[in-house]
Amino acid sequence: MTRLLILALLCIASSAVHALTPPTPLRLPRVTMHSAQGDPIELRQLTIQASISGSMAQTTVRMEFYNPNPRQLEGNLQFPLLDGQRIGAFALDIGGRMRPAVAVAKARGREVFDEITRARVDPALLEVTQGNNFKLRVYPIMPRSSRVVELSYMEPLARRGGQWLYRLPLEYGAVRNLDLTIRVNDAAAAPVFATPGPGLDFERADGVYQARLNRKDYSAGGALDVLTTASTEARVYKEDRLGATWFVAEMPVTNLPTPRAAPPVIGLLWDSSGSGERRNLAAELAALDHYLRALGSVQVRLTRLRDRPEAQQIFHIRRGDWSALRRALESTRYDGASALNDWKPQDDVDQYLLFSDGLSNYGSARAPQLSRRQSLFAVNSASAADTVRLAALAERQRGQLIGIDPATPQALANALLHTQARIEHIAAGGATDIETGSTIIEAGMLRIAGRVLAPDAALDVTIANGGRNHIIKLPIGADAPYHPMAASMWAAFRLRRLEADGGLQRAEIGRIGSRFGIPTRETSLIVLETLDDYVRFDIAPPADMLQAWRERQTEDTVDREAQRRAHLERVARAFAQRSAWWNTRFPRPASKPPAPVIRDGMTIVTVTGTVHRRMVEVETSTAPGLNAAAAPSQAQGRIDATVRAVQARASVPSSTADAPYLARLRQATAVDAYAVYLELKPDYADSSAFYLDAAGILFDKGRRELALRVLSNLAEIDLENRALLRLLGYRLMQADAPALAVPVLREVLRLADEEPQSYRDLGLALAATGHAQEAVDLLYDAIERPWHRRFPGIETILLTEMNAIIATARKPLKLTRIDPRLLASEPLDLRMVLTWDTDNSDFDFWVTAPDGYISAYDSAGRSRQDGRMSNNFRGGYGPEEYALRRAAPGKYRVHAMYIGSSQQVLEAPPTLQVKVTSAFGTRRQKEQSVTMRLTKRYQQELVGEFEIKP
Numbered sequence: 001m002t003r004l005l006i007l008a009l010l011c012i013a014s015s016a017v018h019a020l021t022p023p024t025p026l027r028l029p030r031v032t033m034h035s036a037q038g039d040p041i042e043l044r045q046l047t048i049q050a051s052i053s054g055s056m057a058q059t060t061v062r063m064e065f066y067n068p069n070p071r072q073l074e075g076n077l078q079f080p081l082l083d084g085q086r087i088g089a090f091a092l093d094i095g096g097r098m099r100p101a102v103a104v105a106k107a108r109g110r111e112v113f114d115e116i117t118r119a120r121v122d123p124a125l126l127e128v129t130q131g132n133n134f135k136l137r138v139y140p141i142m143p144r145s146s147r148v149v150e151l152s153y154m155e156p157l158a159r160r161g162g163q164w165l166y167r168l169p170l171e172y173g174a175v176r177n178l179d180l181t182i183r184v185n186d187a188a189a190a191p192v193f194a195t196p197g198p199g200l201d202f203e204r205a206d207g208v209y210q211a212r213l214n215r216k217d218y219s220a221g222g223a224l225d226v227l228t229t230a231s232t233e234a235r236v237y238k239e240d241r242l243g244a245t246w247f248v249a250e251m252p253v254t255n256l257p258t259p260r261a262a263p264p265v266i267g268l269l270w271d272s273s274g275s276g277e278r279r280n281l282a283a284e285l286a287a288l289d290h291y292l293r294a295l296g297s298v299q300v301r302l303t304r305l306r307d308r309p310e311a312q313q314i315f316h317i318r319r320g321d322w323s324a325l326r327r328a329l330e331s332t333r334y335d336g337a338s339a340l341n342d343w344k345p346q347d348d349v350d351q352y353l354l355f356s357d358g359l360s361n362y363g364s365a366r367a368p369q370l371s372r373r374q375s376l377f378a379v380n381s382a383s384a385a386d387t388v389r390l391a392a393l394a395e396r397q398r399g400q401l402i403g404i405d406p407a408t409p410q411a412l413a414n415a416l417l418h419t420q421a422r423i424e425h426i427a428a429g430g431a432t433d434i435e436t437g438s439t440i441i442e443a444g445m446l447r448i449a450g451r452v453l454a455p456d457a458a459l460d461v462t463i464a465n466g467g468r469n470h471i472i473k474l475p476i477g478a479d480a481p482y483h484p485m486a487a488s489m490w491a492a493f494r495l496r497r498l499e500a501d502g503g504l505q506r507a508e509i510g511r512i513g514s515r516f517g518i519p520t521r522e523t524s525l526i527v528l529e530t531l532d533d534y535v536r537f538d539i540a541p542p543a544d545m546l547q548a549w550r551e552r553q554t555e556d557t558v559d560r561e562a563q564r565r566a567h568l569e570r571v572a573r574a575f576a577q578r579s580a581w582w583n584t585r586f587p588r589p590a591s592k593p594p595a596p597v598i599r600d601g602m603t604i605v606t607v608t609g610t611v612h613r614r615m616v617e618v619e620t621s622t623a624p625g626l627n628a629a630a631a632p633s634q635a636q637g638r639i640d641a642t643v644r645a646v647q648a649r650a651s652v653p654s655s656t657a658d659a660p661y662l663a664r665l666r667q668a669t670a671v672d673a674y675a676v677y678l679e680l681k682p683d684y685a686d687s688s689a690f691y692l693d694a695a696g697i698l699f700d701k702g703r704r705e706l707a708l709r710v711l712s713n714l715a716e717i718d719l720e721n722r723a724l725l726r727l728l729g730y731r732l733m734q735a736d737a738p739a740l741a742v743p744v745l746r747e748v749l750r751l752a753d754e755e756p757q758s759y760r761d762l763g764l765a766l767a768a769t770g771h772a773q774e775a776v777d778l779l780y781d782a783i784e785r786p787w788h789r790r791f792p793g794i795e796t797i798l799l800t801e802m803n804a805i806i807a808t809a810r811k812p813l814k815l816t817r818i819d820p821r822l823l824a825s826e827p828l829d830l831r832m833v834l835t836w837d838t839d840n841s842d843f844d845f846w847v848t849a850p851d852g853y854i855s856a857y858d859s860a861g862r863s864r865q866d867g868r869m870s871n872n873f874r875g876g877y878g879p880e881e882y883a884l885r886r887a888a889p890g891k892y893r894v895h896a897m898y899i900g901s902s903q904q905v906l907e908a909p910p911t912l913q914v915k916v917t918s919a920f921g922t923r924r925q926k927e928q929s930v931t932m933r934l935t936k937r938y939q940q941e942l943v944g945e946f947e948i949k950p
Helices: 106-118 274-278 281-295 325-330 385-394 411-417 486-504 506-516 531-536 543-555 560-582 660-667 673-684 688-698 703-710 722-734 738-751 757-770 774-782 794-807
Strands: 006-010 032-033 042-053 056-066 073-079 086-094 099-100 102-105 121-127 133-141 146-156 157-159 163-169 173-185 201-203 206-219 221-228 235-241 244-252 265-271 297-305 314-317 351-355 375-380 401-403 421-429 430-437 445-452 458-465 469-474 523-524 597-599 602-604 619-622 639-642 828-836 841-848 867-868 880-884 892-902 911-920 926-933 940-948
Touching: 042 099, 042 163, 042 543, 042 880, 056 828, 086 486, 086 523, 086 703, 102 281, 102 314, 102 401, 102 506, 102 703, 106 523, 106 738, 146 880, 173 221, 173 722, 235 486, 244 351, 281 325, 281 411, 297 325, 297 774, 314 325, 351 385, 375 385, 375 411, 385 401, 385 486, 385 543, 401 411, 411 458, 421 430, 421 445, 430 486, 430 531, 445 458, 445 486, 506 523, 531 543, 560 774, 660 673, 673 703, 688 703, 688 722, 703 722, 722 738, 722 757, 722 841, 722 911, 757 774, 757 794, 794 880, 794 911, 828 892, 892 911, 926 940
Parallel strands: 006 121, 042 173, 265 297, 265 351, 351 375, 375 401
Antiparallel strands: 006 523, 032 073, 042 056, 056 146, 073 133, 086 099, 086 146, 102 523, 121 133, 157 163, 163 221, 173 206, 201 206, 235 244, 244 445, 297 314, 421 458, 430 445, 458 469, 597 602, 619 926, 639 940, 828 880, 828 911, 841 892, 867 880, 892 940, 911 926
16 A cells, blocks of 8 residues: 655744743653553664854754564654744655655645544654644654654854854753764854763864764763854845845844833733643742842732633732732642633733743633833743743733743843843835844844845844934845845744734734745645655645646646535535425324334343433523524424433533542532642643533532633643644533633634534534624535535535524625525424544434434434434544424434544543534524543443423
């Protein structure tokens, strides 16, 4: 079988950052295997080549992974890059040669990756979530075989006195063979190691200083710090790339700090989310102590930021005594998601201090805007942080990012009590698209990049320094020397500025990533094996294959508009079949108790008592904003849902009825339940089931706000995990919190644009919040788009829901773009929809009617009464639908069975949800939802019993 190797770099790339931040604590990259048994995967060969030119450096790391076991395994390498380091290239070994990656839209890259994974072909994955933390996944590494990956990253160097500092992390653990080379180009003096190197010395040859190290069975750890002489004069470099001439200018500036006016009122924004406890809180308090003691008297308004801001607390600091505030901060319990943009500025606050890691994963995407007299300073002590966003956000609000170093707690006070040199204005002649590495002049160096338009281009840079404005004139001469990073530095600077509101700047970020071939929050890097693969997925290949690809593209061009029309024709035919069913009157048989039925070799015994060893939830809601003119359904007011369970009712089910924490949570009083949860949390911090169960119990005990906070931790467990975020969105919808669900499901759509369920979930949430027009437009986007064959008939279900939203909208909607054949109001007495939360999984779903007839996937579209069952989904998340236009009186029993999953890693038991709606598509529509977590395959489960009264 042809092997297709794919690399998707699904990440947020870090731009260059020059904040007042100490060196990031190095963390050990962990190489692990996805197996409970066997020998660990080895890092057999580590080759590092570093090239330093002036104040910039490029580092290339090649890693060979070896599987010593007799079976194939998956290898995972987790590692951080330091602040300012940015991935510039990636390559994967194909047939013994390294093939470079190419840029592709992030959603498209993931779609291709998932399709290949489902085909059980070999993928490799390098991803960055937020901040600068990477995870490299290689699957499979064949038995007793190796795989090689290579990445390159670039960085501007920090300045230490009159020298440049290059820092090379070596925390790779045990390495069979290490080959390390460091080159310093055009150095005025010999570079030196700031810390003793492991047998490394620089030697000069042909104007280049080089140090090399070869070791076997080496235990790599710590870091190498190299110091090179820094120029005292301004320098300009140029690069011709992408049809333009780019420049990067470096100007040494002596910082002349001046005293800053003491703020009478400080707004203290304290990130109290679950990730907050990973900050160096002791160091933060020590730094805050220096600052508040130096101020003497000040009012501090404390706002804790979690899934939503807590009520403000006001503290009056007198003569530096801030003991009451300190006790309040020390008593903080860190829990919930990080909604860092949901606080409201107050006009009489002079200075805001945001203590956070910057990993915002909840709530609004737009940061609050301060007035011109106010400033915001971001303070970070975490090694895993989104410093790019923090720096951009603070500088936009006339502040800066300040890193906390435990060794120098006074640094925070020094930065806040004194102004730093800052760029006030840049006037460019003969140049455009001007970007800066930072508006703050840090470590004595100012960096500016842009695009040259004329040979006599020049810059006039106005700098506020020492209480005065200074103008620096800098010509960009035609004879400026070449530098291979000039264009990339401009892209990094532009991306850094956009990251302040990255969620609102996705289109521009995506364009830059595609143009420069770099990973961003909107672009991925991908490697395919053959030319056929690039043609099949319509992805432009590397340069050496590009001409052949273009020729094949011309040969294989598909009329996409014709394809879209053909797709709509198929959708229209399928919808016409459903409408024909809806308009058919079926004979109604007499009701009788259902008997045991044999299906697929299994005895299905109907259950009239309890749902054994499972906890379920039943929640009822009425659809908002229904149109009074909608046609009533005959089943209105005649549906009851009775779901019985051995355990007490819970809003969210547990994976096992005897989970050790359940008894304590249930036995706790409503007042004490949250405290018990916090006590148990450290033992279950990475368990989604724990948060689901705890939230359900808090809902039952009437602690809704705390339950929502606990539920929001699903966004904290694993950044950009679409499965967890989808589950969170579902739970928020069930908790009647659609306004909270909408931004979560928007993120799911961004992460999983290739799945129609992402459109459906967000569309239904938008409808629930009264945004019917946006909901209809989004659902129709999904209806028009051809989907993978693993989503059979999804368009008919989407059409049913779109038409119901149209029928119940508060006001007429714009429907001109919708094919008239697809518009029809077809209300139902009873509708049941099954969905689940685990991708690439298969569930069976069947409904036993009062006459004993079973409607299931193998009876799709037919029934002895007028029930209609949709197609079976063997992958994705559903939905599967059972519809009744005219429901016969009696009891309807719903069963489900977990068949299995083709996911290569199944992190938690799948959870299913059955939503039962009476009078669907009318003004009296009511919904009830039942949720269960299934742990065993091929075990039938009674999900619920629903009765239509005569």
